[in-house]
Amino acid sequence: MSDKNKPKGPHTRLVHSARSAKGMSKDLVNPPIERASTILFERAEDLYAHKPDQRYYGRKGTASQDALRAAIADLEGAADVVLTPSGLSACTMALQAVCEPGQHVLVSDSVYGPTRAFCDEVLAKNGIAIEYFDPRAGAALQSQLRDNTCAIFLESPGSLTLEINDLPAIAKLARARGITTLIDNTWGAGWFLKPLEMGIDYSIQAATKYYTGHSDVMMGAIAARNEKCAKPMADYARLSGITVSPDDAYLVLRGMRTMGVRMEHQQQSALRIAQWLSGREEIAQVLHPALPEHPDHALWKRDFSGACGLFSIILKPVSPEKVYGFLDNLNLFGIGYSWGGFESLVIHCDPQIKRTASPWHAAGPLVRFSIGLEDTDDLIADIEGALGALS
Ligand SMILES: Cc1ncc(COP(=O)(O)O)c(C=O)c1O
Known part of the structure; x- marks a missing residue:
């Protein structure tokens, strides 16, 4: 008899992940597409009971979103995942969730242009100081840290100029100071790079790219290293109403299988x-x-x-x-x-x-x-x- 507990290779995991996610049926390999705004409750007293497994409204997602989140969490080694309507919105939401006015954010100089524009034109206007750093700075980034530095935003490699950030070195100096680290990991796709294992707090995907793979869906994902990191993202998505459609989630998960x-x-x-x-x-x-x-x-x-x-x-x-x-x-x-x-x-x-x-x-x-x-x-x-x- 084969050993069920034997560690599985990455292709096997990608194909089999999320099969027992919430809402998956026992006899189908793909999740149902459940289109819903309204979700009915059997009893009035359940409406405000906030049971963790209770589905209460479509915005929180149904079976296909849950399955996709589980598959990405498995791939990235994440405690939890938030889905967003585009890769850019994943970058911008993640930054907004971890920074407050009066704080300072360091951003890799080779970052995706629209992420940079958001930092300069939205975060900066909201009183967050944005400073760029040489993508090759590594541990020398220490010299740019300030007392109010709250986050370091990475992208490795930069998607135009292909410089690699020294992730372990940057994660180390950030953690020593309680600074949040985030990476746009679209190039490595969680397949060729596992930033959460290196101590980076958030791995962000433009799921529009390799996850979807068929150039027909826009989506983003924020994978959190542990429960503590997961909470601000889940809270931000809940409070701001960020959500994705069940049909799009289905397509992204279908893309991920291959x-x-x-x-x-x-x-x-x-x-x-x-x-x-x-x-x-x-x-x-x-x-x-x-x-x-x-x-x-x-x-x-x-x-x-x-x-x-x-x-x-x-x-x-x-x-x-x-x-x-x-x-x-x-x-x-x-x-x-x-x-x-x-x-x-x-x-x-x-x-x-x-x-x-x-x-x-x-x-x-x-x-x-x-x-x-x-x-x-x-x-x-x-x-x-x-x-x-x-x-
Ligand atoms: C590196 C990188 N990050 C994020 C994005 C944004 O993704 P989306 O187009 O899904 O908003 C892109 C899009 O080209 C990208 O190249």
Whole structure:
């Protein structure tokens, strides 16, 4: 007889997680989609009893949201998970939940642009001091801590410029001072990076990307390291009315079931394309942390178990028109924001790069690829054909 308690591999866990979550039926492998605002109570006295397992209103979620939360908690090793309507709202809600006016927040300089805009245009206006730090600061971040520092917001690697934050070093110095640490972990997806195991308090996902995997749902998730961290997020979501639809939760969970195999394929394909691009004369630098020449390769090797399909290249200096020509000549890569879907995408990024703590000095324009599930040879041939536009 097989040993039920034997530890299971990550693919097995991803496929089997949440099967016994609240509301799952015994004979279906997927949760029911329960559309509900109203939830009926049998007795009037139950209305205000606040029993932990009592469902009382649709906003709190039904079976598919509960199952998705359980699956993400299992993947990230989290005590609890809050779902939000987009990845950006997960970042912004998490920050709002842990910071108060008069406090100081440190933000990695290579953070996703809209997260940065929220810090500058919303948090700062609400009396929270925002300060950026060099993504490569590591333990040297100590020098930027203030008495009123309440949180450090990380993103590793940065989704355009791919610098890796030294998570264990930053978690250590933050915990010594009771400072909350949060990471946008969309690149590692909880699959290749487990920040909560390194002492980071919150792992945030744009579930829109690899979790969903099919470019058809927007969602975010905030996974909390322990019960103490979980409470402010659950409270904030409850008090502010943040919720997601049961249909969307169903789709994200369905996407997650195949995320492991998708990411393994995308990892291999992206790495091969990155290696091939490294040898091309049109390219000044390939920004992919799994390449030994990447400045943060040692950190990536220490902390990550793999790499997703998102990486960037720096072209040798060329005019913007030539860069547009290169992108327009690609047939298999769609030109569009987002990443982590089944289809390959490309964007040129210079207008998006905003830095203050660690100025960005690149040899030429930055182009970012999200590698999808197409055949790698076809993608390489497509890029090779389009590179002619640069000469
Ligand atoms: C690193 C990163 N974080 C967060 C987000 C926001 O996710 P969403 O588009 O679901 O709001 C994105 C979107 O591109 C992203 O690239």
